[in-house]
Amino acid sequence: xxxxxxxxxxxxxxxxxxxxxxxxxxxxxxxxxxxxxxxxxxxxxxxxxxxxxxxxxxxxxxxxxxxxxxxxxxxxxxxxxxxxxxxxxxxxxxxxxxxxxxxxxxxxxxxxxxxxxxxxxxxxxxxxxxxxxxxxxxxxxxxxxxxxxxxxxxxxxxxxxxxxxxxxxxxxxxxxxxxxxxxxxxxxxxxxxxxxxxxxxxxxxxxxxxxxxxxxxxxxxxxxxxx
Numbered sequence: 001x002x003x004x005x006x007x008x009x010x011x012x013x014x015x016x017x018x019x020x021x022x023x024x025x026x027x028x029x030x031x032x033x034x035x036x037x038x039x040x041x042x043x044x045x046x047x048x049x050x051x052x053x054x055x056x057x058x059x060x061x062x063x064x065x066x067x068x069x070x071x072x073x074x075x076x077x078x079x080x081x082x083x084x085x086x087x088x089x090x091x092x093x094x095x096x097x098x099x100x101x102x103x104x105x106x107x108x109x110x111x112x113x114x115x116x117x118x119x120x121x122x123x124x125x126x127x128x129x130x131x132x133x134x135x136x137x138x139x140x141x142x143x144x145x146x147x148x149x150x151x152x153x154x155x156x157x158x159x160x161x162x163x164x165x166x167x168x169x170x171x172x173x174x175x176x177x178x179x180x181x182x183x184x185x186x187x188x189x190x191x192x193x194x195x196x197x198x199x200x201x202x203x204x205x206x207x208x209x210x211x212x213x214x215x216x217x218x219x220x221x222x223x224x225x226x227x
Contacts, residue, residue, distance in 0.1 A: 082174030
């Protein structure tokens with residue numbers, strides 16, 4: 001049967017079917033290629049935008065760290081005249097912490113006669129009333145003069161054990177917890193230095209100063225101090 005007769009009967013020749021199928025495949029491949037090109041362009045643009053966003057986020061993160069450090073430093077400096085006193089039982093101040101401390105501290109710390117404490121204000125820390133048997137809330141004291149605050153801390157250190165009416169009283173600088181934790185890391189090193197009678201000092205914010213054989217060294221981290 002000729003090709004003409006096949007067409008008359010509505011039957012397409014086999015080679016025509018193959019050609020038509022190949023054309024469809026080619027057209028499909030062209031469409032897929034176009035889509036792939038479009039997707040590649042979109043992904044390239046997305047990668048660029050993602051990289052820019054990551055760089056911006058990194059820059060913002062650094063700014064946040066700097067701002068947080070600056071804010072913490074400002075708050076700690078605002079407390080530079082403060083002392084946190086632990087150990088006085090609840091209610092010992094009888095509603096007037098300032099008068100209580102003015103009466104008790106000079107004799108308790110064996111301060112020179114006539115020492116003016118110049119307490120600006122004193123109050124219990126903002127915490128829930130402790131249950132019976134729990135540690136009492138600390139007293140936070142702000143002094144008008146920084147040297148007076150330093151005098152009290154020095155006197156407490158020299159006495160070592162401060163006892164009032166059977167209660168052990170402890171004195172600390174009033175610092176943010178994050179900075180307290182940083183300074184607390186130096187405790188093992190400080191103990192070693194005391195045992196060896198080596199002169200040292202811990203300075204704001206958390207710098208250990210050691211003096212040996214007339215030479216002074218500064219350490220900002222425990223790792224540096226232990227080397």
